[in-house]
Amino acid sequence: MESHLPSMMHRIANFLKNRLESVRDEARAALAACLKELGLEYLQFVVKVLRGTLKRGFELHVLGFTLNFLLSKFLLNPSSGKLDFCLEDLLSIAINDILSDISEEKEVEKIASKMEETRKQKSYDTLKLIAQSITFKTHALKLLAPILKHLQKQLTPKVKSKFENMFSHIAAGIQCNPSVNQTELFIYEYGLIKDGIKDESPGHAETSTLMEGKQKKDGVSSQIAKSDKLVSVDPRYSHLITEFALGVLQNYMKNMKFDKKDEQLLSMLDPFVRLLGECLNSKYENVMSASLRCLSPLVRLPLPSLESQAEKIKNSLLNIAQGSVTSSNPLLESCVKLLTVLLRSTKITLSTDQLHMLIQFPLFVDLERNPSFVALSLLKAIVSRKLVVAEILQC
Structure with missing residues (x-):
C-alpha cells in the first residue's frame, strides 16, 4: 500500500x-x-x-x-x-x-x-x-x-x-x-484583550497590576491578571484582535451558569471588570459594544473590583451615550441598560449635572410620544434611588 x-x-x-x-x-x-x-x-x-x-x-x-x-x-x-x-x-x-x-x-x-x-x-x-x-x-x-x-x-x-x-x-x-477549559479560556481572552488595549493606548497603565493587593492565593486570578503578551500585531489593527477576544468571551458567558457563591469563578471573572471598563474608552464602536455586552452579566455579580471601578464605568457610559445622536442607536441603548443595572447593583450615584445631561439624551427627549422600555427602566432605577431633578418629575 x-x-x-x-x-x-x-x-x-x-x-x-x-x-x-x-x-x-x-x-x-x-x-x-x-x-x-x-x-x-x-x-x-x-x-x-x-x-x-x-x-x-x-x-x-x-x-x-x-x-x-x-x-x-x-x-x-x-x-x-x-x-x-x-x-x-x-x-x-x-x-x-x-x-x-x-x-x-x-x-x-x-x-x-x-x-x-x-x-x-x-x-x-x-x-x-x-x-x-x-x-x-x-x-x-x-x-x-x-x-x-x-x-x-x-x-x-x-x-x-x-x-x-x-x-x-x-x-x-x-x-x-x-477541549476548551474555563481557566485556560479566561487567561487566553484576558491576554488578548489586554494586548489590544495596550496597543491602542500605549500610554495607559499596565493592566497586569489589575489585581494588586486583591488577588486570591489560589493563583487563578493571578494567572489571568498577569498573563504575558500573547500576540504581536500592527497596532493599527490590534482592535480586530480585541473584538475577536471579546466575541469569544461573550459567546462563552452566554452559556455559563453564574453561581454567586462560586468563589473560584468569581476570582476568575473579577479581573475582567477593570479590563472591560478600559475597553469602553476605545475609539472603535465595535470594541465598545462588545465590552458592554460582556460587562452586562458581570455587574450583577458580587465582584470586588466593582466597588472601585463602578464610578469609572458609569462615567464612560455617560460619555458614550452623550456622543449618540439618535435614540435608535444600539450603543446608546446598551449604555442605558448597563447604567440601569449599575444603579440597582452598586452604590454609584448620579450628580445633578449628570441627571440633567441624561434627560437631554435622544432616548428621553420624545419619551411621551415614543415610550422606550429601556429609558423607563432607567428612570425607575433613578427614582428608586431618590436621584430626582425637576425634569424627571415632569416625565
Whole structure:
C-alpha cells in the first residue's frame, strides 16, 4: 500500500483539474472514500498531494473547496485534537483561499457562476471546522499566528471585512470546541484583550497590576491578571484582535451558569471588570459594544473590583451615550441598560449635572410620544434611588 498510495492519490487529484464539474465531484468522492479507509491520520498526506497538484488559476478555487468538502465529511461533530498534527497546512490553504488575489474572482458574478467551487466561499467554514477540532490549550495561539502575519500591511475596507469574518468563524469554532477549559479560556481572552488595549493606548497603565493587593492565593486570578503578551500585531489593527477576544468571551458567558457563591469563578471573572471598563474608552464602536455586552452579566455579580471601578464605568457610559445622536442607536441603548443595572447593583450615584445631561439624551427627549422600555427602566432605577431633578418629575 505504501508504495502504490502516492501514485494513486496523485491520479485522483489530477482529475480535480478537469473542467467538467461531474468529474471533479467524483474525484472528491473518491478522495473521501480513500480517507475513510485510511483514517484521518492520512489527512496531511492527502493535503500535501492536493497542494502539489492544484497550484494555479481555477485549481486554487478547487483546492479550497475540496479541503472544506473533506473536513466537513470527517468532522461532523466537534472533537478536540484531531487536526493538531496538520494545522499549519490546513490554515495555509484556507487563508490563501480567502486573502489571495484569486479570491476576488468569487466576488465577480460572471466568474463565480461558472464553477461550483467559486459560487460560495467555503474557507470561512473551514476555519470554523479547524477551530473546533484542535486542542485549545496548545494550539489556540497557533490558530491565530498565520492570520496575524497578514495584518502587517494597509487594509482596504473589503479586506478588513474578510479578517473580521475569519475571526468570527474561528470564535464560533472555539465556542463548540470540547477541549476548551474555563481557566485556560479566561487567561487566553484576558491576554488578548489586554494586548489590544495596550496597543491602542500605549500610554495607559499596565493592566497586569489589575489585581494588586486583591488577588486570591489560589493563583487563578493571578494567572489571568498577569498573563504575558500573547500576540504581536500592527497596532493599527490590534482592535480586530480585541473584538475577536471579546466575541469569544461573550459567546462563552452566554452559556455559563453564574453561581454567586462560586468563589473560584468569581476570582476568575473579577479581573475582567477593570479590563472591560478600559475597553469602553476605545475609539472603535465595535470594541465598545462588545465590552458592554460582556460587562452586562458581570455587574450583577458580587465582584470586588466593582466597588472601585463602578464610578469609572458609569462615567464612560455617560460619555458614550452623550456622543449618540439618535435614540435608535444600539450603543446608546446598551449604555442605558448597563447604567440601569449599575444603579440597582452598586452604590454609584448620579450628580445633578449628570441627571440633567441624561434627560437631554435622544432616548428621553420624545419619551411621551415614543415610550422606550429601556429609558423607563432607567428612570425607575433613578427614582428608586431618590436621584430626582425637576425634569424627571415632569416625565
